[in-house]
Amino acid sequence: MVQMSSENAKQTLHAAGRKREILAAASRVFRRKGLHATGMRDIATELGMHVGNLYYYFRNxxxxxxxxxxxxxxxxxxxxxxxxxxxxxxxxxxxxxxxxxxxxxxxxxxxxxxxxxxxxxxxxxxxxxxxxxxxxxxxxxxxxxxxxxxxxxxxxxxxxxxxxxxxxxxxxxxxxxxxxxxxxxxxxxxxxxxxxxxxxxxxxxxxxxx
Amino acid sequence: MVQMSSENAKQTLHAAGRKREILAAASRVFRRKGLHATGMRDIATELGMHVGNLYYYFRNxxxxxxxxxxxxxxxxxxxxxxxxxxxxxxxxxxxxxxxxxxxxxxxxxxxxxxxxxxxxxxxxxxxxxxxxxxxxxxxxxxxxxxxxxxxxxxxxxxxxxxxxxxxxxxxxxxxxxxxxxxxxxxxxxxxxxxxxxxxxxxxxxxxxxx
DNA sequence: ATAGAATTTGAACAATGGTTCAAATGTCGT
DNA sequence: ACGACATTTGAACCATTGTTCAAATTCTAT
Structure with a gap:
């Protein structure tokens, strides 16, 4: 809560990069399967991660x-x-x-x-x-x-x-x-x-x- | 099963007309709410009928x-x-x-x-x-x-x-x-x-x- | 009017899919 | 090595939605 100079900046940077990865993966699946046919689980699978983890980066x-x-x-x-x-x-x-x-x-x-x-x-x-x-x-x-x-x-x-x-x-x-x-x-x-x-x-x- | 000359023809005609009504209503809702956002219940409501009834006219x-x-x-x-x-x-x-x-x-x-x-x-x-x-x-x-x-x-x-x-x-x-x-x-x-x-x-x- | 068919109802089932969360794991500075 | 924080896991919850079906109702021909 206090140390937000270099440490948190690094974290945020990493998280931001991860966000981009997720967006890219999501876009990939969207194109492949169609927008509404793609579930959160599909996106997670594309990244080799678990569903719930997506909600660490995006609200919904x-x-x-x-x-x-x-x-x-x-x-x-x-x-x-x-x-x-x-x-x-x-x-x-x-x-x-x-x-x-x-x-x-x-x-x-x-x-x-x-x-x-x-x-x-x-x-x-x-x-x-x-x-x-x-x-x-x-x-x-x-x-x-x-x-x-x-x-x-x-x-x-x-x-x-x-x-x-x-x-x-x-x-x-x-x-x-x-x-x-x-x-x-x-x-x-x-x-x-x-x-x-x-x-x-x-x-x-x-x-x-x- | 035998009487299919004029009687069933009339029925088929009526059913066919109903089908068209349903298709028109469905199209209307599709346009209004978007394709995937529309459920069977929405289409039924648009027609003032109940959900299950749609399945009398269409398989799915x-x-x-x-x-x-x-x-x-x-x-x-x-x-x-x-x-x-x-x-x-x-x-x-x-x-x-x-x-x-x-x-x-x-x-x-x-x-x-x-x-x-x-x-x-x-x-x-x-x-x-x-x-x-x-x-x-x-x-x-x-x-x-x-x-x-x-x-x-x-x-x-x-x-x-x-x-x-x-x-x-x-x-x-x-x-x-x-x-x-x-x-x-x-x-x-x-x-x-x-x-x-x-x-x-x-x-x-x-x-x-x- | 009555039988038989067509049509409608109402409620339920089953599967899908978005979402939550506490616990486990990993990471990094000190 | 330790503690604090970031990240991931795993499983469950819950609402939505497509679907089914037997019973009720309406319609039509005789």
Whole structure:
């Protein structure tokens, strides 16, 4: 209670590392078996530990889930931040984001698919996670708005476009396979061709409609 | 056991109607509370009946789920069939499909979001549902292939393009609201602008819209 | 009206899965 | 080596949930 300088810092560090291990393992099982099909016992087995021990690190299953989602969203947030600081046009910025998003979800942080299951959280965590998700969505939308304002993109509704793009990206976790014939970067590149291409007014006028 | 001409036909009809009611109610609750959060009791309550009664119509929860997914996929199948018989180019055909897909999932058969949860099914049903889903995917892909061959679309990988498009479409069930500011058709139209536009090698005219 | 079938009820069973906790074990500084 | 604290164990508890079934009720045809 008094000695909290170097000793407890070390412990906390160790515990924090262990927490990450657990989160990683949990994510792995989530991806393999599906979110609700995975029990606490499955996660424990994946780590070679006993069920009760998980509760030393997390209050309950929901907190475990929430941390998974928080992690994934933090990664996406960092990505979109990196995209915004690039010294390129909105189209290149969006392309960078698309590829990065797919890589992050499928290769770098596999299992972070948990972030699609916001409904699985109760009132305690949902607001916080939804806030993070909305922040990310908003950051993506700003890129599109920028593109429209600078005349790189057509005059689309940024909100709808954002949701269309993010839908395509998030859906990859449903079918992407590590041993598939294409890497995440390759898929990302093709997605970017399609989605950025759909936004770009390639030569001259197009799709004014309405 | 012998009298099965008109009497039993009537009964079967009634039972079949009841089955549909149950499926509709189940879909409704699935959409409201999430798939795994809904119990048999919730579905029964939604109908004002008792739990055990559900088992008079369905063997178990899984069969209920499987029928939901089968229904949704049958609707999509009919849609893509209609799209293929249209006497228009691949771009208009795809546009028609995109709008119809979003309308079907969000307005005509709300709750059919269950069709995104194939993992929730066991070995008994998964193969059958996956077959139907793959059939639909393949039909969509054929439209894209047609577009590429007729020179309406760029030379894209049809498989990847199909998954990108369907991902965007399916994801709508996560955010579409009936009381939102846009109808499903409007959203579909904007999606079509974006997605068909991304495929089209735009030289000049495009987007006839309906 | 009555038999026979279809449908609904009500309550219970069994298994799963999240959770708790006291005791055992390990770790680290002194 | 000792004591304090962190970590792990093992087993149990308890609520939820899918499921079953015999009895009660409703419906339909004769």
């Amino acid at each position: 299953k929901e907190e475990l889930l929430a941390f998974c989602q928080e992690d994934a969203l933090a990664g996406l947030r960092a990505l979109v931040e990196a995209a915004r600081t690039l010294d390129v046009g909105a189209d290149q910025r969006l392309r960078y984001l698309i590829i990065g998003h797919i890589e992050l979800l499928n290769e770098i942080m596999p299992g972070s698919l948990a972030h699609l299951e916001v409904e699985a959280l109760s009132e305690t965590w949902q607001p916080k996670i939804i806030k993070l998700r909305d922040d990310y969505e908003y950051a993506v939308r700003r890129i599109i708005v920028e593109g429209v304002e600078t005349g790189v993109f057509r005059k689309v509704d940024p909100g709808t476009a954002t949701l269309a793009i993010l839908g395509a990206l998030n859906w990859t976790v449903k079918w992407f396979r590590k041993d598939g014939e294409k890497t995440a970067a390759e898929i990302g590149s093709e997605f970017a061709d399609l989605l950025v291409g759909g936004l770009t007014l390639s030569s001259e006028s197009e799709c004014q409609v309405h | 929860k899984e069969e209920l789920l499987a029928f939901c997914q089968e229904d949704a996929l049958a609707g999509l199948r009919a849609l893509v069939e209609a799209a293929r018989t249209l006497d228009v180019g691949a771009d208009q055909r795809l546009r028609y499909l995109i709008i119809g897909h979003i309308e079907l999932l969000n307005e005509i058969m709300p709750g059919s979001l269950a069709h995104l949860e194939v993992e929730a099914l066991s070995e008994t049903w998964q193969p059958k549902i996956i077959k139907l889903r793959d059939d639909y995917e393949y039909a969509v892909r054929r439209i894209i292939v047609e577009g590429v061959e007729t020179g309406v679309f760029r030379k894209v990988d049809p498989g990847t393009a199909t998954l990108a498009i369907l991902g965007a479409l399916n994801w709508t069930v996560k955010w579409f609201r009936k009381d939102g500011e846009k109808t499903a058709a409007e959203i579909g139209s904007e999606f079509a602008d974006l997605l068909v536009g991304g495929l089209t090698l735009s030289s000049e005219s495009e987007c006839q819209v309906h």
